[in-house]
Amino acid sequence: MDCTRLAEVLSEARGRQEVFRRALTALEEAGVIRCGEAYWVGESLSLLQMQACRANCSLAPWSRALAEEALRQGTRVERDGFVALPLRQGSRTLAVLVLKLELGQKIPEALPALLLLALRRPGLELSGRLLWAQEEERRRVGRELHDGVGSLLTAALLTLKVAERRPEQLAEARRRVAEALEEVRRLSRELRMPLLDDLGLKEALKRYLEEYRKGGVEVEAHLEIPPLPKEKEVALFRVVQEALTNTLRHAQAQRVQVRLWREGDRLFGVVADDGVGFDPEKTPASVGMLGMQERIQGLGGSLLVHSVPGQGTRVEFGVPL
Structure with a gap:
């Protein structure tokens, strides 16, 4: 696997969760793993799952138990093609990756070091959360306004132009404006x-x-x-x-x-x-x-x-x- 490319991918991550998501996606696209999950180690050595597999994944039933074992031992744990890899900084385990390797593949030796470098970036978690929350809400509201309200108002404007020559179309124009108003009210309800x-x-x-x-x-x-x-x-x-x-x-x-x-x-x-x-x-x-x-x-x-x-x-x- 090209670890230079992996380093570039991780350097663009905006939050802790995105670091793990980008790493697992890159490993999967490179054919190193079939799937993977990530856990952050919280207070009292509790495991907080940061990245989960899908419903049809064979890793899911065994993932947490393997992560807990790797956390207890502080070393890599392997079971039937699954690998639990602790990310350690000195004597402390920061996180655990649980991976389903593709046949004949190995975990890149540089992976733990690259992940630790990405996770130590100043302000990573705070900036990631704020940016994601702000951008996601903007995108959603923008989609709603463009697809719903924008389309209805465009139709109303066209009808009004026709009504300049054919006054009998005014009733239709009023109806379209009323639909746009109702769409704005619906969007307001959904936002709340x-x-x-x-x-x-x-x-x-x-x-x-x-x-x-x-x-x-x-x-x-x-x-x-x-x-x-x-x-x-x-x-x-x-x-x-x-x-x-x-x-x-x-x-x-x-x-x-x-x-x-x-x-x-x-x-x-x-x-x-x-x-x-x-x-x-x-x-x-x-x-x-x-x-x-x-x-x-x-x-x-x-x-x-x-x-x-x-x-x-x-x-x-x-x-x-």
């Missing part, structure tokens, strides 16, 4: 997220799915959601919402399945439809897809989109609790 504040993620998703069914798509839902911090509930609601919006706009689906469930110390989710699908290799990532990735990665998790033309689309994600 009153359902989440009052009822929590499970009930908010139930209410949202009741409205979603009115779009003509049959919905099968299985929601087993434990109590979560508010910021995690908001992020997960937005991810499910975006996946369902994409289904309604593009998939031409008859049925969609929504599942969220807990396994051990993580929460998994799936949004799958029976629509027209697409070829991920030939279709550029949309702003919505990038937003979903950013939200899940901001929680220390991973998201994967499976799709084949004519065979529907499946969005999978997993996040640490």
Whole structure:
């Protein structure tokens, strides 16, 4: 593996979670690992999961136990193709990586040193959190304004131009302006997220799915959601919402399945439809897809989109609790 390239990738990370995400992604793209997870060592040697695998990952059931063993021993632990690698600074273990190696591959010798250099950058964690939170909220509001309010106001403006010559079109122009006003009110409600504040993620998703069914798509839902911090509930609601919006706009689906469930110390989710699908290799990532990735990665998790033309689309994600 080209460790010079790995160093460049890590130097661009804006936060602690992004350091681990970039490292694991680079190792996977280079064919060194099949998947990987990362844990930060907190007070009293507690393990805080910073980066999690997806629901279909064979590493997930064994990851924490291997990380705990590596933490206790302070040395590398290997089990059946899995490797737990502690990152040590002097006598202290800062973090533990748990990796599923590809057959015949080895962990680059420079990996621990490069990670420690990236993690010691001054102000890394604070600047990363602030930048991510600010940029993500700007992107989301920008998408909503462009796709919703902007389109409606453009239509209203065109109708008003026609009405200059044909006054009977004024009623249609008023109707379009009223639609834009209602869209602004809807966006305001969603920014405040009153359902989440009052009822929590499970009930908010139930209410949202009741409205979603009115779009003509049959919905099968299985929601087993434990109590979560508010910021995690908001992020997960937005991810499910975006996946369902994409289904309604593009998939031409008859049925969609929504599942969220807990396994051990993580929460998994799936949004799958029976629509027209697409070829991920030939279709550029949309702003919505990038937003979903950013939200899940901001929680220390991973998201994967499976799709084949004519065979529907499946969005999978997993996040640490």
